[in-house]
Amino acid sequence: MNEIRSAEILCVGTELLLGQIVNTNAAWLAREMSLLGIYSFYQTVVGDNPERLASVLEIAAGRTDLIMMTGGLGPTQDDLTMASAATFAGRRLVLHEPSKAAIQEYFHSLGRHQVTGSNWKQALLPEGALILENHNGTAPGAIIEFLHHGRPVILILLPGPPSEMQLMFAESVRPYLQQRTLKKLRHRFIHMIGIGESAAEEALIDLISAQQNPTLAPYASEGEVMFRITQSCATDFDPDLTEAVLAEVRCRLGDFIYEVGPRGMPEVLSDLLVAQKKTISFAESCTGGLAAAMITDLPGASKIFKGGIVAYDNQVKQDQLHVSAATLREQGAVSEACSIEMAAGCRHVFNTDLAVAITGIAGPCGGSSEKPVGLVWLAICDSHGCRSQKLQAGGNRSRIRRVAALYAMDLARRSLLS
């Protein structure tokens, strides 16, 4: 068996070419390839057109070991990825009985007993291919191993809808590929808050540039500072070398690390509240409900979250959160005093263990030299009293609001740990 060293991601779909949807599949698969230690040098998008599909397959097969294709496996006439791939690999399409039965079964489970003719098309699959079951839809996937001008190439076909593609990859493709890469990679993900990406990189630059085994590298992630430690192993039983690197990162930047693992801030905070059997509430001004919305996006939030007040208007801060008129008049709504009064009022109103307040200037207007756009005051009250924190966030309105909500959750997290 030949080792897979390089992959090309090939996404099929007119809606991608028209810009109607963003190609999240390419990014998701690219990340998976990287986690498997397979180099990915190219990504291609092409429409549902047999000549152009054949031409990009020819190009890809000439420069890579593995072609990861997504899209164009639907039941309509337009969907011709499976047929194009079979032709390219020199295979006939044959009826795959288990897939036919699975499609029948799927429609029955939806209460539809008439399966239309076009749906059976999805059971016509390349002869000799490894067929992949779809547990989120009707289109099976396929793995075709073949020789292209005498060189072994693997073609993997996955459906386009992300929920179908990701499940099929996890269930069938990842284990298949793990058997075909010589390297076993062991990853650790480190999430930080309270430090900028460049400052964190600077503090770790000698570890990053060493690039031995394991390696340490920044891991770009939406609005988050993350690092990845990767150890390349010969077997699953190699001693774990990531722990020593992690320990060194902790020594230098431990104060900023809130998770070593897969969870984001809302989940970390939520899990901590569940573990400590505590409840939380939010009083939000500039974030306008965003912190509450992020916490309640997690299933089961009702265990730990009782409610929140979006106090956008100053009158609401007074009436609902009992912020004093004097504070608003003398120090303004974006002030340490106001944030503390908001948090105290919020805890009183909701009777929660913790209450967190956020008040700031999200912009783009409304800033001054004394209180510039991006200035945010955060406060937390718990049974030990109240504490505040000043934040100066950068970026546009959406980013300032998001950063403010994350820092507010971090304030709660630190309070639970102290």
Add this chain to the structure above:
Amino acid sequence: MNEIRSAEILCVGTELLLGQIVNTNAAWLAREMSLLGIYSFYQTVVGDNPERLASVLEIAAGRTDLIMMTGGLGPTQDDLTMASAATFAGRRLVLHEPSKAAIQEYFHSLGRHQVTGSNWKQALLPEGALILENHNGTAPGAIIEFLHHGRPVILILLPGPPSEMQLMFAESVRPYLQQRTLKKLRHRFIHMIGIGESAAEEALIDLISAQQNPTLAPYASEGEVMFRITQSCATDFDPDLTEAVLAEVRCRLGDFIYEVGPRGMPEVLSDLLVAQKKTISFAESCTGGLAAAMITDLPGASKIFKGGIVAYDNQVKQDQLHVSAATLREQGAVSEACSIEMAAGCRHVFNTDLAVAITGIAGPCGGSSEKPVGLVWLAICDSHGCRSQKLQAGGNRSRIRRVAALYAMDLARRSLLS
């Protein structure tokens, strides 16, 4: 001058190949090409590697009139898109004095007076190219017109950061391309709510399949039902034929249309409130602050939004919104009665012209046969009284929450228009 008929989008960046960022530039540019009437048959992603860059340029130049490149124009050693493109087009890099001055100016405006050597690299640009100013950063763009094996090809280089790329495209590239396409396209965008995409398509199928001039087509958009009418004109002064199609769509589906233009629901509602000098507040259960967060994401929301209560816990519904214990006990939190009491309580608390309430089951757990996951009760109270609406949303937790928030805003919009 040759007409530009086809374009290929070529994005350069290792962070794309590693899946660290999603390729939103490709989708954005693809949409612009489509709006300009330029066919886009391929998209390619490649890393910052001179050999691979040259090979994809060779492939692209052999199959398209226009290559739209983004990324790799930064000041570091890794950024070699401009040099690779110049080499491919047979041009030398020469110092472009106006760009050098602009870079100096940009750093001065940031208060930095030392410009490092690597920044000057961005002023080395292909001889004879049309240079595009960057008003959001330091990297200039370029347009190179050249012959590839005797065939005219246009290469347009734009920076990778979306804010820089989009502004440069709008200021310099769009006008340039409009001069080089024979067709002038006139577009109308129709936004709908209250009807599913397939039901809307079915109602318009004869207009869609006619495909004359103008054409009508569904326009996929995140969680929204949208259609696009496109008229192809010889000149800007051709009579507007889109109006008649729009009128027909209005006849059939007018009840569901909330915007003909660029605005989404939060903006439409917000503009209407501003125009009528009215204020709004939200009482949210299952959406947990999302509706308030969406409204306050718009700058200037304080004119129309006073505040909201996230009443996740039933006790909060009673204490803060004065929902009666009997209603909660006898009909439950997800009921018409509860939604109306929430809205009435909310209007009382915030003293706003309109108050909207949302209570439902976002799942994945907590549903029953009587009250399945996705069931949402919405209510609105204004000076004329209270009305409610039942919604059965599909999809996962995030989608149900988003749809509930949008329908709640629509309820407010309809109330303002009635």
